[in-house]
Amino acid sequence: MNPNVPDSDGAIRYYDGDYPSLELDPPRAGAVQRLAAIGLLGDVAFYRTLAEQAGGPVLEIGCGTGRLTIPMARAGAVVRGVDSSAAMLDRLTRRLDREPAAVRGRVTLTHGNAIGLDPGAFPLVLLPFNLLMLQHGAGTAERLLAAVVAALPPGGRLALDVMNPLTLSAAAERSGIPSSPLIDPWTGASYLKITLAGPVDADGEQLVHGWYEALEDGERAILTDFAFRWRMIPRPRLERLLSDAGLSIEETAGDFDGAPWQPDSRRTVVVARRTG
Numbered sequence: 001m002n003p004n005v006p007d008s009d010g011a012i013r014y015y016d017g018d019y020p021s022l023e024l025d026p027p028r029a030g031a032v033q034r035l036a037a038i039g040l041l042g043d044v045a046f047y048r049t050l051a052e053q054a055g056g057p058v059l060e061i062g063c064g065t066g067r068l069t070i071p072m073a074r075a076g077a078v079v080r081g082v083d084s085s086a087a088m089l090d091r092l093t094r095r096l097d098r099e100p101a102a103v104r105g106r107v108t109l110t111h112g113n114a115i116g117l118d119p120g121a122f123p124l125v126l127l128p129f130n131l132l133m134l135q136h137g138a139g140t141a142e143r144l145l146a147a148v149v150a151a152l153p154p155g156g157r158l159a160l161d162v163m164n165p166l167t168l169s170a171a172a173e174r175s176g177i178p179s180s181p182l183i184d185p186w187t188g189a190s191y192l193k194i195t196l197a198g199p200v201d202a203d204g205e206q207l208v209h210g211w212y213e214a215l216e217d218g219e220r221a222i223l224t225d226f227a228f229r230w231r232m233i234p235r236p237r238l239e240r241l242l243s244d245a246g247l248s249i250e251e252t253a254g255d256f257d258g259a260p261w262q263p264d265s266r267r268t269v270v271v272a273r274r275t276g
């Protein structure tokens with residue numbers, strides 16, 4: 001979701017059901033298929049490996065409910081998680097409370113954005129799971145990347161992933177097809193997510209919205225709705241944004257296992273280095 005969405009937004013309430021954690025939640029039938037369907041299978045291992053190699057504290061911008069933060073801390077990384085949503089950070093804190101003291105001690109959380117945060121202190125900065133796409137509007141992604149570069153020492157690394165807009169499935173989403181049944185790990189309740197996507201405008205921006213329905217005994221009842229805007233980042237735009245910010249790309253892949261990027265890759269996964 002975008003920075004500063006209200007706590008009442010359904011995408012916050014149902015985040016951990018929408019994006020199940022194989023590491024943090026009880027095992028659920030269908031969780032692997034759900035992650036594969038949205039192109040997220042393998043992102044935890046990818047970011048965790050980079051964090052283990054970082055040799056210093058990791059800054060995760062948009063840490064959300066800790067889907068990546070806690071596995072990285074479990075692996076020994078010291079992580080500073082920043083998020084603009086107090087409600088998402090509250091979930092992360094509740095998850096962290098279940099961890100051993102050593103893991104809890106490696107995580108520091110900040111409510112807000114990363115602008116002005118400890119210059120040069122983080123040899124690895126992460127913008128995971130479409131974070132850069134959520135910075136829509138003129139100059140917003142550029143400002144965030146300037147903050148990333150300020151947080152990195154010279155030679156420090158940025159890792160990120162965004163959806164590949166060439167694979168946008170707008171036709172299905174415009175008709176509001178329900179998800180497969182999902183489970184909220186906080187309550188155990190089943191629900192459906194119905195997503196609709198508007199047209200992509202001339203700036204590459206799209207409004208995505210929809211609602212959640214309870215699923216009990218085959219009955220469907222609307223619970224709450226959600227909405228966010230994002231801006232498409234085709235690979236050439238990403239390359240330009242990074243280069244203009246002073247970052248040099250080391251690797252570009254089409255998934256989290258390092259498959260070469262192709263026009264039909266689900267994601268664009270990049271590791272870049274601060275040049276100056």
Ligand SMILES: C[S@@+](CC[C@H](N)C(=O)[O-])C[C@H]1O[C@@H](n2cnc3c(N)ncnc32)[C@H](O)[C@@H]1O
Nearest residue numbers: 001002003062063064067083084085088113129
């Ligand atoms: C898609 S979620 C990703 C959460 C987590 N990294 C994960 O992979 O599950 C995006 C998160 O980024 C936060 N966010 C979006 N823009 C932000 C910004 N400019 N600064 C801080 N947090 C931001 C949102 O509040 C949300 O919690």
